[in-house]
Amino acid sequence: MSVLSLDGITKSYGGNAILKGVSLEAEVGEFIALVGPSGCGKSTLLRIVAGLDHGDTGEIVIGGRSVVRKAAADRNVAMVFQSYALYPHLTAGENIAVPLAMRRLTAAQRLPFVGNVLPGQKQIRTDIQRQVKEMALALKIDHLLDRKPGQMSGGQRQRVALARAMVRRPAVFLMDEPLSNLDANLRVHARGEIVDLHRRAGVPTLYVTHDQSEALSMADRVAVMIGGNLLQLANPKEIYDNPSHVEVARFLGQPKINVVETRTDAAGIVRFGDLVLMANRGQAPDAPVKLAVRPEFVRFSPQGAGRLSARVERMEFLGSEVIVHARLDAIGEVMTSKSAPAEAASLAIGQPVDVEIMPERAMLFDHEGARLPAEPLAVAATREKIHG
């Protein structure tokens, strides 16, 4: 059963389409990362789900009820903001208590002085205090409850913001780049913590980030948004290995995927060096296509006399791996290879190399970017060579 479902959300600002019909369903306890380059509309989408902004068209269902016409407060969603948005004049404990107090106490009970003498108020307040304390213990911030946000570090503020969002057990959690203001070490640590907290709470989470490694490492499913469209929603392995659109392939992966513009011949076959691919079962004859292959499936070997030769231009040593950029002699484009340092040991800048591509890892996309099924035809190619 889906707890959160978005259907055909559109939004435009002054004739500028920001969201072009985004649909998405989150299952119970699922962690979905919305990832995309800046300006792709991911934050806008999150704000629309939260009720802080309104979509032009589309339906939002949370827990089986349509919430499009409901105010942010009545949607039972909690959000962690990039800037944390803690109330600067309240202590950490008071900050965490706010959502509970706003929901459980009546307007009269919240009044200063007057509220204190109303019946039932004391019981609720102690209850809230107990829950704040529990939440703080779970997040290991119980020693910070009396501090104001200004007296806390970025990491501590981030935890308080998490606690404030989690304390009222919302139906859906929304997170808008909650880790982007932390330093690199803390960020990796906080990733694991958020995933753990999410497991324990079991609340479906929409997590917006522009950091692909965050998305891939944390999420159950990753949604890649580009230019206002949700291009693909799949689990991290699937979306990395099997992108449905060339933009998804380009966005995910570090270093970037190699993309070469080429054409199919009359039989719908793409030839690129030793690589021979049948595009779309031969249904795409004589058409421009994009051939894409991830750097880890490209290998440069130091002969330089094969069918696809290149010259090493730049090498980046990253410790556990080496990234080699080489320019293809034939078409002048740069290809990137990622390999273990031992494999790249024999390469040097300026050296001519042969390019080898793993045929089953090569992907084809049509000229608009949509994925084309492709079969490697290594055997056929050999045969052709013999006959031709």
Next chain:
Amino acid sequence: MITNALSVARIVRLAVLSLGALLFLAPYIFMVSTAGKAQSEIFSSSLSLIPEQWSYIENFSKALSRVSMTTLLFNGVVVCALIFVIQIVVAIPCAYAMAKLKFRAARAMMVLVMLGLLVPIHATALPIYVAFDKLSVLNSYAALVAPFSISVFAIFLFLQFFRAMPDDLIHAARLDGMSEAGIVARVIVPNAWPAITAFAIFSVVAHWNDLFWPLIVVTNQDYATPPLGLLFFRAAEAGDDYGALMAATLIITLPLVSAFLLAQKRFVEGITMTGLKG
């Protein structure tokens, strides 16, 4: 060498500042001195700051007995407090709406606020006077307070301050279940103290010292504000008794001066903060 150069620069700076301070304080010092002089000494040709014969008690008792100083001060406090409170109550929600909410009239309101800033009270004084006369509310607190209840300056000042407040803070408050009024009361106001203090100085100083408007709408001594009271005092009672007049002036400036000295640090903070933020 460095410390030497620094200390020379310091001395120059201090000298310039002291000279400026002296220039601005001179009238006040002269007033304090005159308040302690007897009539004959004030009109003598010699000019000395320290009175030859201390007549403070005499002058102050004259000032306090001939005019009901408590009424004047009370009127001043009531008028300033009413004006300030109403201005805040009107301007903060208005500035919040203009800074953080999206609605169609926002642009038009901004233009109106700008226009409002350009029109001086002197231009509207006559029509308002006529209207108040027709409504027969002249000689009342309402006449003193009403024209200033909406301060475009306050709206403008708070607008600038609120614009600098992060939107996410308001979004968080909305998600936490606060109404718009709740956001203003629980999030905006507690974080706007620097701006409110800064505005308090401008408002209270302007209206405590205002002579123009009270002079137009008040002819009854019972509603006179301190500066107007002084005018009545001079016209009716003192004539050319400058000693008593200065003593009275000293009494009515005292509340503001002491308030400023007491809360000096907060005031300066408030002004620099809003100044920096635009």
